[in-house]
Amino acid sequence: MSALLEVDAVSKSFPMGGLLSREQIEAVVDIDVTLLQDRPEIFTIVGESGSGKTTLARLILGLETPTRGEIRHLGQPVGAGRFGAQRHAFMSAVQPVFQNPFEAFNPLKRVDRYLASTARAFRSLTRRAEIEAAMDAALVDVGLSLEEIRGRYPHELSGGQLQRAAIARALVCEARILIADEPVSMVDASLRMAIVNLLRRLRDDKGVTVIYITHDLATAYYISDRIMIMQKGRVVETGPARRVLNAPQHPYSRLLKASVLSAADAGQGNLAPAQDLFEASQEALEVARDSRMIDLGEGHSVRRAG
Amino acid sequence: MRSYAFFALKRLIQLAVVVFAGTSAAFLVAHFSPISPVETIIGRVSGQSSFSPAAIESLRATLTELFGFDEPLWQQYLNFWSRFIRGDLGPSLIAFPTPAMELVMRALPWTVGLLTVAIVLAWLLGNILGGLAGYYQNSRLLKGFGVIAIGIQPIPYYITAFLMVVLFGYIWPVMPISGGFAMEIRPAWTLDFILTVLWHALLPAASLVLAGIGTWFLGMRALVSNIVTEDYVTYAELAGVRRGTIVGGYVIRNALVPQLTALAMALGGIFSGTIITEQVFSYPGLGTLLIRAVNGGDSGLVLAVSCVAVIAVAAAIFVIDLLHPLLDPRVKVG
Amino acid sequence: MTGPILTVEGLKAYYQICQFGQHLEVRAVDDISLQIERGEVYGIAGESSSGKTSLIKVLAAATRPPLRVVGGSARYDFGGKGIDPTTASEAEIRAIRWRHLSYIMQGSMSVLNPVRRIERTFRDFAQRPLGLSGAAYRDRIEEHLDHLRLPKSVLRAYPHELSGGMRQRVTIGLATVCRPDFMIADEPTTALDVVVQKDVLSLLRTVQQDMGASIIFVTHDMSVHANMADRIGIIYAGRLVEEGPTRTLFTRSRHPYTAHLVASLPVIGDTRPRPALEGRPPSLANPPRGCRFHPRCPLAIERCAREVPPLEAVGQRHRSACWRAEDVRPLLIPGETGQTAMVQA
Amino acid sequence: AIGQEEGAAPPITEFPRDQTLILQNPEPPATNPPNFNIWVAGNGAGWSTGLHQLVMDTLWFIDPDEGLDGPLYNQLAAETWQYNDDFTEMTVDLREGIYWSDGEEFTAEDVVFTVETQMETPGMTWSAAFSDVVETVEAVDDYTVRFTLQEPNSRFHALFSVRWNGAWIMPEHVFSEVEDVMAFQFNPPVGLGPYTLHSFDPNGYWYAWEKREDWDRTALAEWGEPGPQYVIYRSIPTPDNRLIEMANGNLDVIHDLTPEATFSIIEDRETARGWFPGFPYAHPDPTLPMVIFNTQRAPFDDRRVRWALALMLDARAISMASYRGAATLSAIAMPPTGTHPDDYHAPMQDWLIDYELDLGNGETIQPYDPSIGSQIAEMVRPQFGEDVPTEEAAIQRAFGFGWWRQDLEAAATLLEAAGFTEGRGGWMTPEGEPFEFEVNTFTDGVINRMGTMIAQQWTQAGIEVTPVADPQIFASTLPLGDYDVATAWSIETWGGDPDLSYFLDSWHSDFVVEPGERQPARNWQRWSSPALDGIIEEVRTTEFTDPRNLELGRDFVRLMVDEMPVIPMMAYNVFSVYDTEYWEGFPTAEERPYANIVNNWANSKYIFTQLRPAGQTEGD
């Protein structure tokens, strides 16, 4: 089993203030992830705001260069050269899906041009008919069709349609990996399921690997194979999604789970914060520097002090 | 704080380089001028009395040597810089050997005084009215003002100024139309003098304000009509925050940063306005000096005036860059 | 001090657009009636673009063209002083704002003036309605911040210097500092992470209970509704389609749309597939005839396409607008794993 | 009377309007306002700020008009110049009892110092003029100066004879104390004139002068007491503002206005008037606007071409276009001003009428038309009515004695004789190319209008001519010979004297340079002729006051008509306007043409002695 994508001890820090300033923000610290080629999966990253999820996604997409460590796609380092052929090949295989479907399309431009452009650039298609066929195929995969999309402006489509069109665009170039950074956080409850179900279907039917970044643990549980929980740039727990979420080990993971509002006790107004878990996770954060990942078996590992 | 100092230092270096480049351009401009100060002076001296051709020839030789025109251009350029570093811009050639800087400094207060006041006034009025017009979009009065502003804006400044002169100097002669102060009053820091200066500055300043206000008005109105749709404005309105506070502290305050940048440019680019003002109102200042220098081929003086202009604009950019992080808390230093 | 604090009757608010010679009406709020009791938290749920914000705007007296109230009424009752936000004068509205009626707007980043320190914003918003000044005012603000578990230092901060959760808390602080009788909140927790979200919600709830205020709040996150609201109203395409106590709505919904919303909510520990609603949300400019949900409704019968179902009581304080209210069964009963009840066609 | 010393308490003085004369200084505001050192070339000091009119003085003045008793004034000199026989020595007797404004007596030492200092200091205004000519200068006694010259020079006195300006005498007692004469600001100025500096605008827009208490110890006192207690010179760059200021009573004399503005203010304002009481109002300067050919460039080196171009012109249209008819035309190379009409124009009228022009094909014509003036008078009469003179003599003074008749046929004949051909598209040069050239003219004012009209007439006659408004016309275009044809002038005369040395000496072929080199002032046409050299050389050996000069002048005129190296057009009429609301006694064309009203000339100082507050003259 060869690796599709390897994130190898990657760290990223941003300088704060001017050039002379020594202050740094450690947005991502020492992250290892390996996605395998012949096992398409939905790999979920969750964590609090500012824990480095987006930064990690950007690192993988080659939009930032790691401070330390390396990211490889099919063995090739990512992010070498901004417009080179290698980058081109990479982009045709690894594609992002953005958070806000309304923002992801230029409101002043027609939606279909992004699909056409992708087809032309990464599939080396030139004939109109070919391009349209590729577009249509991708749109059908997400439950749309070219007829519905053609000539429309973003505001003429619903959020769900747009988000699907965005995914279809990523599929036009037959991407193997989709990196979806909070793809449903801006979408209402009824659409949310449509998108999430679509991601699942893509994995199952088309063998697409999805890196799914979210705050919503419930959808994470619902679709993902593996999960990675981050706190302040560090991974605190990782493993098979269900196993981890059913019995989280790290205090922060537990806090997360405890904070998920559930409809189960609808009407009871169960909003009491889990103060003890909060404090425990703060403590864990303080000692994070001197901690390491402990393997709990079945790919489940958790950060422990020592 | 340290990072701010470092940021300021970087800007300062940039300022220096901009000044260097701008001044060098000014030097070339001044020196490629086909007008020779030597000939200007000879024309003046010999044109009005009976000078023999031979006498003119020897005067020409003397002046050429005196002005250092016998040296090659690069040498003159080096000389210029070695003087510039010592803060000396060299002598004026049509007022030889008076230092060009002395002439500039004599004229500068008038130009800076009048134009600063007028531009700042136009800026304030235009922005306040534009802010109000952007906010109270249904006010008839302000709408009317908008139409007037659109109408005034394209009128060449010369016409505005000139009509002022005709109106208040000729048809209804209530205002002085020339000079910076009344002849009876000697320049000194007395109340009388200050009053006469203000009185004489009124008409030119009004013409500059009139010419500038439309642009600021329209710019501000456009900015504000974007800002009023921002959530924080709506929210403040829904919270019943006082109208005045909303207009001032929310709407205009947020539109201020781009308008301030533009103000700095306007202040830096003082010269295009000053020439016509001085021409029309016989007002003292740098514009007349520049025209005289250009017409006389006085490269020293052209250079001095241009340097002041370059430094003014570059300094304006510098100050705005420095102020930007302070004005807009969102701007990160670095 | 009895009787509902807010009574809405047959409220209609349309976006009326007339340009390029074409007239167009977006019926964002279409004949909505509801009542809110004192001390009650009333949640409004519904799809995107279903008119939630529009309704809220009308209630907050924030209707601006092109949105216009075209019918019906709303009435607040603040200790005997009755006021209709759709007809009251600007001055009357101003008199009640923040003292009696406050608003938490959607989006926490953009509602705070980016160039004003929080301190100034508090002063702008609260000083006048509080009628305090000097030390008394400061004490009051600091006490309030304490209540919100915000450090005093936020007062000196600019909005962008605060985290999302902090900002949202500041917004809540702004809206509650004058202890209003009635609060309106539009998606107060969207885009916050779960930890912060819970924190903010519990805060809001605590403040509300302390003050005995009523809240009307909007979100499309059903799990938030489940834990926040005393009562929930479901809006679909500009109409209130179901309304009832939270528990009832989640367990014994009498409207297929509500039933779907509840059912689609994934739950940790439950891996059963969740269906997504098919079809497109209806256009409010040209809504479907009859029941507006009928094109997407699994229970739709021919009558649904013809007649608009009225909002009628189907239980205690429980109203539903569906011709087949009786036939609606929950698709999935949350928490009760394994128990499946399919909708009878 | 105080200058601008630092630290002096600023008294708030007023200028009572009935004691103050306000004149326009046509110079732009002084570049270096506090500098009064008029002897340094190009130090930025203003000249016609009142400085050289009211404060400076020198030996003689020659008025461009009639003068109070003749155009020649002995000013600091007690009598006229005395040369020895071979013109190598000039002796001057000075007036006694003349005092500097600081109380020192004026003596021969001052004159000697003036000459010696300037000879020693290159860069001073008259430095080159003196050092080229003067061998030694000595004070024979306190009131006698003797110049020994390097070569014979019959016109040396001209340096000290003011037409517009001249070598002013320096106060020895001030300048001998000064280390660097070049850098010395001379503030406040110490002068021999009847006024001293009162105050001035640090920006150079105005200078106020006050009458000396001891005005009677100055040379000007010979002609009476100056009327105004205060004289203010104001620089007002825009013509419109001049008019407005006069309309508002803030200006008594305008140096120059546009013709239109002149007509307007004279119509609107009771008390405003020009040199002539009616149309054409303007004062003719002893300057001769003309068409200048670059005679070093073909085909303008051909007399026939030059004459052909002259015959293509319609002087009436040019007069109308440039001066709205208010031009004083002159067909001869002599400005029709001052004493020249009596010396040249009137006496030579018959010669001109009889003048025959050989067209080169055996035909001759008589091109002169003495009736052009009356024709123009008729043209403007509908607009100006009674203001337009009717008697022939008055018409001749106002509109000129006549001009060449437009004669396109004769012009064509001449051009053909010169090898030109007329094609469909117009005239072709002998080389077969279209005959086209540019006319460099002024950027505005009447000369520009004249140049534009001339270019237009030539264009209409089939030559492609473009007018070029040229701001550098005197500074570089004319000196460098960088033009084909220009409208400007290369003839300026004393005005009050038939002598031509003022400009003519520089026309000698010795000074004509190769094309591309810089031609010294004033032979801009770069024309040389043995006949002309002959005239010039004879002038050099003829004493200034010798009647022979007039003969030589007329020879010059005839030669110029024959050769036509320039086409004389008209006098440079200056629309000076003066207002008699506060002051009376200004010179006028009809009654007392005693001085040039153009007030930037130093000669205008004599006017002050004639001015009296308005209303008082009748009262006395």
Next chain:
Amino acid sequence: MLTTIRDLFRYNIEFRIGSILVTVIVLYSGLSFFSPYAPEQIYVVIPDQPPSLTYWFGTNSRGQDLFWNLSFAFRNTLVFGLIVAVLSRVISIVVGMTAGYMGGMTDRVLMFFNDIFVALPIFPILILFYFVLRNDLDTYTLALIMACLGWAFDARLIRSVALGLRHREFTRQATFAGMGPVRIMVEEHLPYVMPIIFSTAMANMIWSIGFEVTLGVLGFTNLNIPTIGTTLYWANSHSAMLVGTWWWIMIPVILIILTFLGLFLLAVSINEHIDPRSRLRRMGGAE
């Protein structure tokens, strides 16, 4: 395109007035091609005639029929203003958008040059060009020079908008859709910059025409070419306002105002039209 214009014309009063004004002015300047008099000819009609049926705009003191003379002046000035505006727009768009989009070193280098251009003393430079080129300084050359001097400030404005766009999600989406930087700038960002371009183009035209007038009034311009500047120059040198030939000055001024009023209205309505959202808002429909 045509239907858009028709719709705009039919339903948008600003567009209607604006396009009528601009068309009238353009047609008027086009009339200069049919003028019976060459623009440099003087004394071809009776001078100083007020506007009348024979002389619609009156005649000036130079004996020119202002109706025809001003048609030349307007043609030249409008062409001049347009050339300056278009060329300087091109430069400022390229510089501003490149700096804003590329960021980093490119941004710094470009902004550095930008600052130099902002700081250059324009007036002396223009006068120098005038003295050096003199009669070769025709409208086009002057326009070229002005364009080179007049872009810098606007480039800064455009850059600030582009900087904001750089971090918008759709920019990244476009990158991953395989669009190159140029395409992104042109297709994605340009529409956002358009309102600025319009408004700065107007301001730039006003600026350049104002400069042309300044140079003209001071005489630092080729006086043979009829422009608004030279028209005012000649009016000025004939004291037009004071001697009562007010039409010589007022008519061109009124025409300028009408021109810019027209342009302003057009810009406003087109700006609104460019944004399909506001178009929709006008036409109606859900967001």
